[in-house]
Amino acid sequence: MRKFWSLDQPEGKHPGRRLFAGRATTAADRLHRIRLIVGGVAALAAVAAFGVAPFAPDIADQPVTRVTQAVTLPELAAHEEAAPTSYIQEVRVAKGDTIASLMERLGVQDPAAVAFTGRDAVARELLKLRPGKTVSASTDDEGELLWLRAMLSADEPNARMLFIERRDDGTLQARQVVEAYERRVVMRNATIQSSLFAAADAAQIPDAITQQMVDLLSGDIDFYNDLRRGDSFEVVYEQLALPTGEVVRSGQLLAIRFINAGRKHQALWFDADGPEGHKGAFYAFDGRSLKKAFLKTPVEFTRISSGFGNRNHPIFGYSHRHTGIDFAAPHGTGVRAASDGTVEFAGWQRGYGNTVIIRHAGVHSTLYAHLSGFQRGLRKGQRVTQGDIIGFVGSTGNSTGPHLHYELHVNGAPVNPQTAILPDAQPIAANLMPAFRAHAGEMGRRLALAGGREYAQAE
Ligand SMILES: [Zn+2]
Incomplete structure (x- = not known):
């Protein structure tokens, strides 16, 4: 079965939570609750509904609502299978829906609940929901409604929610509540069959997270030339979601394990100053900084470039006759400064066409050739930061596509960028190591969960 983990904080306030919090107090029950979401036909419908939830274009485009609650993990002690006693369904309102048709798709076989929702003044707000809006409900194994929830309107960062819930005496109650968006920690795994982005799509990982992953690992993995069919990855990331489960936007990538051609690459986000500080960075699980002095792939990797070996274009590796590495990429793709430095040359060179040369600290310089054009305003003497777009892929000079x-030069002589030994950034400070180790342990558990492995097998 497909993995679909979406763990929200247990201290939430809406009725679904409270229902579970009231009835499910043990770790086993909490794990069971997750199973409710992953298991069974009902859950497959919920997964499909999540799949069409709109993702915001990019975290950088909008201010992020930071919620500072600590992330808690479900306990992993219990693994016995138990028959679920309640089910959660999530559906979207369709054009022409009635309360009865909506309830039917939610798996509610409860005429009394349909009648209540039709006559209760608060519950009737459900009828005002426009097509496409999400409604979720929980039922017992006989189809009796336990709770229903829907977002009536959103005024960031608050949402006006409708809750229908069954009271202890068995009667139903409807109420409206204003709730804040919540930060969720989401875990996913994917295996690459055709392209990185196709794999991410299949696993419902948003593009913003895939891009963060590529940026993070492009110091170690050449995403243009080195991806293999069967490569796999697990990610843990944050997501801002409404209490209905509708995703507002994805947030920070928190941890990743990427298996490329049998080699494992792992990283986690660590914020020494706490969530408010925004000063986090990515580290290896042993505390080494993963910020590389030089990008291994100084080209933007986009949805269009994704694929194996870019078969339409020749790829040339480094050799004595060919003093650099070629990255076949679509015309106009951004070319990025491999490291911090100063522009030494930006102009035309015979054979190389439009070319940029950057001088870096110490003995290194880098050269970027065949560009279609330069970043606006780029000129000699300009300071650039690693990752800055300096120009765009083209086919100027002696180039066939x-x-x-x-090229990477050391003391003026070209060397193979794929094998050159280059300096790394600073590791975690010794006084922060205890906090870092605790965090790394938690992220290791989450990656193991995402991959469906037992915690004991995680590293
Ligand atoms: Zn070349």
Whole structure:
């Protein structure tokens, strides 16, 4: 079965939570609750509904609502299978829906609940929901409604929610509540069959998270040339979601394990100053900084570039006759400064076409050739930061198709960028190591959960 983990904080306030919090006090029950979401036909419908939830274009485009609650993990002690006693369904309102048709799709076989919702003044707000809005409900194994929830309107960062819930005496009650968006920690796994983005799509990982993953690992993995069919990855990331489960936007990538051609790459986000500080960075699980002095892939990797070996274009590796590495990429793809430095040259060179040369600290410089054009305003003497777009992929000079020709020079002589030994950034400070180790342990558990492995097998 497909993995679909979506763990929200147990201290939430809406009736679904409270229902579980009231009845399910043990770790086993909490794990069971997660199973409710992953298991069974009912849950497959919920997964499909989540799949069409709109994702915000990019975290950078909008202010992020930071919620500072600590992330808690479900206990992993219990693994016995228990028959679920309640089910959660999530559906979208369709054009022409009635309360009865909506309830039917939610798996509610409860004429009394349908009648209540039709006559109660608060519950009738459900009828004002426009098509496409999400409604979720929980029923017992006989189809009796336990609770229903829907978002009536959103005024960031608050949402006006409708709750219908069954009281202890068995009667139903409807009420409206204003709730804040919540931060969720989401875990996913994916295996690459055709392309990185196709794998991410299949696992419902938003593009914003895939891009963060590529940026993070492009110091270690050449995403243009090195991806293999069967490569796999697990990600843990944060998501801002309404209490209905509708995703507002994805947030920070928190941890990743990427298996590329049998080699494992792992990283986690660590914020020494706490969530308010925004000064976090990615580290290896042993505390080494993963910020590389030089990008291994100084080309933007986009949905369009994703694929194996870019078969339409020749790829040339480094050799004595060919003093650089070629990255076949679509015309106009951004070319990025491999490291901090100063622009030494931006102009035309015979054979190389439009070319940028950047001088870096120490003995290194880098060269970028065959560009279609330069970043606006780029000029000699300008300071650039690692990752800055300096120009765009083209086919100027002696070139047969759009690609970046990239050279790394040490003391003026070209070396193979894929094998050159380059300096790394600073590791975690010794006084922060205890906090870092605790955090790394938690993220290791989450990655194991995402991959469906037992915690004991996690590293
Ligand atoms: Zn070349």
